[in-house]
Amino acid sequence: MIKKKMIAMLLAGGQGSRLGVLTSSVAKPAVFFGGKYRIIDFPLSNCVNSGVDTVGVLTQYRPLELNTHIGIGIPWDLDKRVGGVHILPPYEKTSDTEWYTGTANAIYQNLEFMERYNPDYVLILSGDHIYKMDYEEMLAYHNAKGADVTLASMPVPWEETHRFGIVVTDENKRITAFQEKPKDALSNLASMGIYIFSWPVLRDALITLKDVPECDFGKHVIPYCFEQQKKLYTYEFTGYWKDVGTLSSYWEANMELVDLVPEFNMYEDFWQIYTETDSMLPAYMGPNARTEKCIVGGGSEIYGSVQHSVIGSNVSVGEGSEVVDSIVMAGAKIGKNVRMRKAIVAENVVIGDNAVLGEGAFAESKLDTRVYASDLVTIAKGSVVPEGVSVGLNTAIVGVTEKEDYPGGRLEDGGFIVKAGEKA
Amino acid sequence: MKALGIILAGGNNKRMKELTHRRAIAAMPMAGSFRAIDFTLSNMSHSGIGTVAVVAQYSSRSLNEHLSSSKWWDFGRKQGGLFLFNPTITPENNDWYRGTADAIAQNLEFLYRRHEPYVVIASGDGIYKLDYNDVIDFHTSHDADITVVCKDLPEDADVSRFGVVRTDENGRILDWEEKPVASTLRTISTGIYVIRRRLLISLMEQCIEMEWTDFVRDVIMRQKNVKKILAYKLESYWTNISNVAAYYAANMDFLKPEIRKHFFRDYPAIQTKVDDYAPAKYNSGSKVVNSLVANGTIVNGEVENSILFSKGFVGKNCKIKNSIILGEAYISDDVVLENCIVEARTNIPAGTVYKGTPDAIKIVTE
Numbered sequence: 001m002i003k004k005k006m007i008a009m010l011l012a013g014g015q016g017s018r019l020g021v022l023t024s025s026v027a028k029p030a031v032f033f034g035g036k037y038r039i040i041d042f043p044l045s046n047c048v049n050s051g052v053d054t055v056g057v058l059t060q061y062r063p064l065e066l067n068t069h070i071g072i073g074i075p076w077d078l079d080k081r082v083g084g085v086h087i088l089p090p091y092e093k094t095s096d097t098e099w100y101t102g103t104a105n106a107i108y109q110n111l112e113f114m115e116r117y118n119p120d121y122v123l124i125l126s127g128d129h130i131y132k133m134d135y136e137e138m139l140a141y142h143n144a145k146g147a148d149v150t151l152a153s154m155p156v157p158w159e160e161t162h163r164f165g166i167v168v169t170d171e172n173k174r175i176t177a178f179q180e181k182p183k184d185a186l187s188n189l190a191s192m193g194i195y196i197f198s199w200p201v202l203r204d205a206l207i208t209l210k211d212v213p214e215c216d217f218g219k220h221v222i223p224y225c226f227e228q229q230k231k232l233y234t235y236e237f238t239g240y241w242k243d244v245g246t247l248s249s250y251w252e253a254n255m256e257l258v259d260l261v262p263e264f265n266m267y268e269d270f271w272q273i274y275t276e277t278d279s280m281l282p283a284y285m286g287p288n289a290r291t292e293k294c295i296v297g298g299g300s301e302i303y304g305s306v307q308h309s310v311i312g313s314n315v316s317v318g319e320g321s322e323v324v325d326s327i328v329m330a331g332a333k334i335g336k337n338v339r340m341r342k343a344i345v346a347e348n349v350v351i352g353d354n355a356v357l358g359e360g361a362f363a364e365s366k367l368d369t370r371v372y373a374s375d376l377v378t379i380a381k382g383s384v385v386p387e388g389v390s391v392g393l394n395t396a397i398v399g400v401t402e403k404e405d406y407p408g409g410r411l412e413d414g415g416f417i418v419k420a421g422e423k424a
Numbered sequence: 425m426k427a428l429g430i431i432l433a434g435g436n437n438k439r440m441k442e443l444t445h446r447r448a449i450a451a452m453p454m455a456g457s458f459r460a461i462d463f464t465l466s467n468m469s470h471s472g473i474g475t476v477a478v479v480a481q482y483s484s485r486s487l488n489e490h491l492s493s494s495k496w497w498d499f500g501r502k503q504g505g506l507f508l509f510n511p512t513i514t515p516e517n518n519d520w521y522r523g524t525a526d527a528i529a530q531n532l533e534f535l536y537r538r539h540e541p542y543v544v545i546a547s548g549d550g551i552y553k554l555d556y557n558d559v560i561d562f563h564t565s566h567d568a569d570i571t572v573v574c575k576d577l578p579e580d581a582d583v584s585r586f587g588v589v590r591t592d593e594n595g596r597i598l599d600w601e602e603k604p605v606a607s608t609l610r611t612i613s614t615g616i617y618v619i620r621r622r623l624l625i626s627l628m629e630q631c632i633e634m635e636w637t638d639f640v641r642d643v644i645m646r647q648k649n650v651k652k653i654l655a656y657k658l659e660s661y662w663t664n665i666s667n668v669a670a671y672y673a674a675n676m677d678f679l680k681p682e683i684r685k686h687f688f689r690d691y692p693a694i695q696t697k698v699d700d701y702a703p704a705k706y707n708s709g710s711k712v713v714n715s716l717v718a719n720g721t722i723v724n725g726e727v728e729n730s731i732l733f734s735k736g737f738v739g740k741n742c743k744i745k746n747s748i749i750l751g752e753a754y755i756s757d758d759v760v761l762e763n764c765i766v767e768a769r770t771n772i773p774a775g776t777v778y779k780g781t782p783d784a785i786k787i788v789t790e
Binding site for chain 2 (some may be wrong): 074
């Protein structure tokens, strides 16, 4: 009989709507990060580096990129005969067919998958964060404490505790109370959304709560376990952990990578991050190229100047162009004499010659003030910006745009052009 | 499948100097993130050749490591696969491979057991892109016994490191000079052959009987009057890396956009073993022009007309010009390098100056 000590369930179904047009056609876990990775590479690599070789990836929102990226799991050595990576989309049942309505509901709908591996422990992860973490160490802690449920948490600044789910513990790190986004926090340990459950405890909770609408780990499963007087402990994590849930936090986390010695070091052999790499080409720096304080992915051809930016694989930057403080994802083509500042340019975007991006002054977004609240120019996957136009601050562009879409040759500060996909 | 492949990757060569002390020529790093054998392996895979034997002997650790998984070139399927043949001791034989023909002859069992009608034999040091089906079509339509892929070199080229052929007007090879000191001929053999499997078997059986060991000397040259040996002209880019100057020049060719396009972008692109190195990082003070930079590299200094292989480090105020820096080399601050090839994993202390000349590239090892 198959027996896996610990399997992982990775929640990758969310849109991540606060990333705006970056997730207009891909799920958040499939968004690029750090020049060649996608966000989901971090938890997936953590799994294999921690010896967790069976991972269910729960998908729902626009899974095409994610499915293509994960494939049969070769980049992470997760193409296994027993175990490996499995994509788990919602599926039709004889009755009560539904989408994944909540995090715990999604896991409940895959009870059969988990039972097949007969695990002792189930690790619940999300595809939203950039971090390196040894889940094996967390499991050892879980066992040493004799816990039923272990929640990873990390200290956050006291003034920010109101943004998080806070756990309050006794001196043995056993959880004594929860506070959801508290005004007066009793602790500064924020839950990271990473859980280890002893399998019978999780199984019981999921089955008991199966009819709870939009059943969620934070709102229902954890409180239920707590009420049942299960032993809940917190595993305090102090390593690098980055939430990239908003456009500005996404931009900042990328920009930190170009620091002289970044807090998040991608250049060490230990705990490598794996990704689907279709080519291993070197990048080419042209006769007049200038690249400083930046990272540039393989296969890129840089003829212009790139300063303080993160450039993905197979990107081209034309002669005379200046890319500053920007993120340019794989396959994008930046024409000649383009000026670009504080832009996030998604995969395969084409920017015409002489275009100017990110010049102007901050203005409130006309699209969505919750999502767009910084100076950033955000351009969705596959979009085209015609030559010679000027794009203001705090703007968003989706789709193949033409000169006519830019009155007077300009997209005003706070403006947007959405010509394809879903408004975000 | 029409053909099986044999890649001769056994060779060493004194003219590669220190560069092949640690590895076979076929395992020489190329173009920032490739190895020489990737070109032939990719060509085989893209030509639909699913069964490939790599015959290796000299210092094959690095090569074996590179070939530890065959998935990068899409081999390793239920049909066929990538086979690595190092010399083995058997009751009949306890010799090393004594030559190219002997290397094939010692693995005759492999040829007996296969069913493909043709064999493509290629050396592991060629840098080119070729659909071998074109050669096989030529071979069958011209009723050849052996087809040799040849290349016409320009008038001023030095042919002394090649096998040079003279053909009649039908392309039949009449004469073959092996590495002539001087020659008026300009058509050279690329070391790629197409031959029927059954004919190859009988020729190899003859080699065993006669104790002949070299494919060119003992098969091609001895048979040229009785077998129809034709030259197939390769028109596109081809070079091999049989000495330091050729190795240097072949790498530098990749600084040309048309060469990168040919090998990297035009379908089907050359494949290699994938390593998960982070994108290259350029810190303040770095200035990199007309250069190739592989993933995992960190640059702090100035680099011009050079190739930086994977996972290298270039310190502050370095001035690196016209050089090839192989993988994982660590170049400390204030180092000056001109016309050098730096061996993989070399650690160059701060302030060191090494200068070669365009005609005498300096090899820097630890």
